[in-house]
Amino acid sequence: MREIHVDQVADAVARLVQEANFKLSDDVVRALSQAQSLEEAPVGQTVLMQIVENYTIAETEQVPMCQDTGVALVFLEIGQDVHLVGGDLYEAINRGVARGYTEGRLRMSMLNDPIQRVNTRDNTPAMIYVDIVPGDRLKIKVDTKGGGSENMSQLKMLPPSAGWEGAKQFIVETVAAAGPNACPPLLVGVGIGGNFDKCALLAKKALLREVGSPHPDPEWAAREQELLEEINKLGVGPMGLGGVVTALAVHIEVMGCHITALPVAVNIECHSHRHKEVTL
Amino acid sequence: MARIHVTTPITPEQVRQIRAGDEVLITGEIYTARDAAHKRMVEDLAAGRPLPFDPEGAVIYYVGPTPPKPGQVIGSAGPTTSYRMDKYTPTMLRHGVRLVIGKGYRSDEVKAALQEYGGAYLVATGGAGALLARRIEEAEVIAYEDLGAEAIRRLRVREFPTICINDVHGGDQYFAGQSQWVKPDAMVKPKPPVASE
Ligand code: SF4
Numbered sequence: 001m002r003e004i005h006v007d008q009v010a011d012a013v014a015r016l017v018q019e020a021n022f023k024l025s026d027d028v029v030r031a032l033s034q035a036q037s038l039e040e041a042p043v044g045q046t047v048l049m050q051i052v053e054n055y056t057i058a059e060t061e062q063v064p065m066c067q068d069t070g071v072a073l074v075f076l077e078i079g080q081d082v083h084l085v086g087g088d089l090y091e092a093i094n095r096g097v098a099r100g101y102t103e104g105r106l107r108m109s110m111l112n113d114p115i116q117r118v119n120t121r122d123n124t125p126a127m128i129y130v131d132i133v134p135g136d137r138l139k140i141k142v143d144t145k146g147g148g149s150e151n152m153s154q155l156k157m158l159p160p161s162a163g164w165e166g167a168k169q170f171i172v173e174t175v176a177a178a179g180p181n182a183c184p185p186l187l188v189g190v191g192i193g194g195n196f197d198k199c200a201l202l203a204k205k206a207l208l209r210e211v212g213s214p215h216p217d218p219e220w221a222a223r224e225q226e227l228l229e230e231i232n233k234l235g236v237g238p239m240g241l242g243g244v245v246t247a248l249a250v251h252i253e254v255m256g257c258h259i260t261a262l263p264v265a266v267n268i269e270c271h272s273h274r275h276k277e278v279t280l
Numbered sequence: 281m282a283r284i285h286v287t288t289p290i291t292p293e294q295v296r297q298i299r300a301g302d303e304v305l306i307t308g309e310i311y312t313a314r315d316a317a318h319k320r321m322v323e324d325l326a327a328g329r330p331l332p333f334d335p336e337g338a339v340i341y342y343v344g345p346t347p348p349k350p351g352q353v354i355g356s357a358g359p360t361t362s363y364r365m366d367k368y369t370p371t372m373l374r375h376g377v378r379l380v381i382g383k384g385y386r387s388d389e390v391k392a393a394l395q396e397y398g399g400a401y402l403v404a405t406g407g408a409g410a411l412l413a414r415r416i417e418e419a420e421v422i423a424y425e426d427l428g429a430e431a432i433r434r435l436r437v438r439e440f441p442t443i444c445i446n447d448v449h450g451g452d453q454y455f456a457g458q459s460q461w462v463k464p465d466a467m468v469k470p471k472p473p474v475a476s477e
Contacts, residue, residue: 043443058356064409066406068360
């Protein structure tokens with residue numbers, strides 16, 4: 001049994017939400033530079049140049065790259081031999097979010113209630129996801145996710161007869177409908193299988209993979225490639241102004257499902273894909 | 281596609297000059313408002329109260345900036361998605377607002393209202409908030425302070441870079457630009473604008 005104090009978790013979260021907003025991680029930087037070498041449209045090139053200039057300014061001046069500093073998604077992989085001490089873990093995470101967003105002068109974008117709509121002024125609640133894994137380590141992944149791209153996400157319970165072709169059609173249509181609203185070039189997270197809620201979670205978790213890393217199963221890796229090609233035929237391009245790079249990558253996560261079901265979820269992420277992680 | 285410099289307030293003649301696809305650089309005073317502020321403005325108008333700024337020839341920028349660091353005029357300040365304002369935009373245009381800046385698709389009602397009242401829809405690069413903030417020289421909250429990031433601010437901008445998507449003549453640059461790059465075998469084709477009579 002290894003003890004970890006929840007204050008350490010709070011400290012890590014406070015630091016990661018700021019780092020995520022100030023410095024684009026290497027995988028996204030690489031994907032954007034690849035997009036620059038692929039884009040053929042002059043206006044698409046201009047937009048990509050602005051995006052690169054923007055994250056460079058953000059890093060140098062330690063300011064947020066985008067004004068929508070997002071909702072804090074906090075993913076914990078807790079080793080089953082870890083004992084968390086010192087108080088309520090969920091409270092500690094929210095404390096970390098509140099501190100990080102205040103110290104970093106990030107934008108407070110969270111509301112108390114979806115209909116009352118009063119700002120909580122500390123960007124809580126965080127969205128917290130927990131997985132129990134073997135070992136005695138605690139991995140914390142933070143993704144600060146903007147609303148523009150999240151709002152363009154979709155989930156559909158397809159009939160099994162739809163098959164891969166039906167799933168593909170739904171995914172490509174979702175990306176086309178998102179278009180400029182979601183700030184392309186996009187990262188497309190896809191969940192296939194599970195049930196209604198697990199499917200959405202698969203799509204979200206697909207976004208956490210290193211951008212462009214293929215699915216370990218070659219069959220699914222090929223489908224990711226196929227989807228990326230179909231999406232980049234749409235002509236949406238950087239910021240929807242027309243071009244050949246609509247998506248930087250497509251990540252699929254898969255799970256078994258019921259004989260009646262073919263759930264498909266598409267979680268859209270913008271070029272400002274801000275994710276950071278640490279292991280305690 | 282031209283590069284056009286405009287200075288606020290915007291005249292009807294200037295609006296007619298701007299074509300879909302043009303690069304439009306804006307100098308002068310513009311006003312920030314997102315959905316919460318739009319909702320209040322439309323309620324104010326319905327109740328016969330004046331708007332927090334003179335709408336005649338005004339430019340509205342859909343943005344909720346981050347708080348400034350010490351010494352900064354404003355924090356990061358890129359555009360938010362425009363469709364959330366679709367419900368309110370025709371009313372704003374009817375009261376004299378001529379340019380609105382955001383990102384993303386607009387409804388057919390907004391495109392029709394741009395033509396009817398004489399306005400243009402412009403976009404700035406989404407997610408480029410740190411870069412765009414450099415074109416903002418002054419910022420001051422002028423109304424609805426309780427809305428925080430969503431309060432109405434008066435900004436003084438210099439050559440603020442935008443691209444016209446929907447012009448007063450019915451031009452649609454998302455459709456035009458995407459049509460140029462869509463592959464013949466794409467599973468979905470760009471959606472053409474609905475022709476207004
Ligand atoms: S979609 Fe992403 S890049 Fe665009 S404004 Fe929202 S958070 Fe920023």
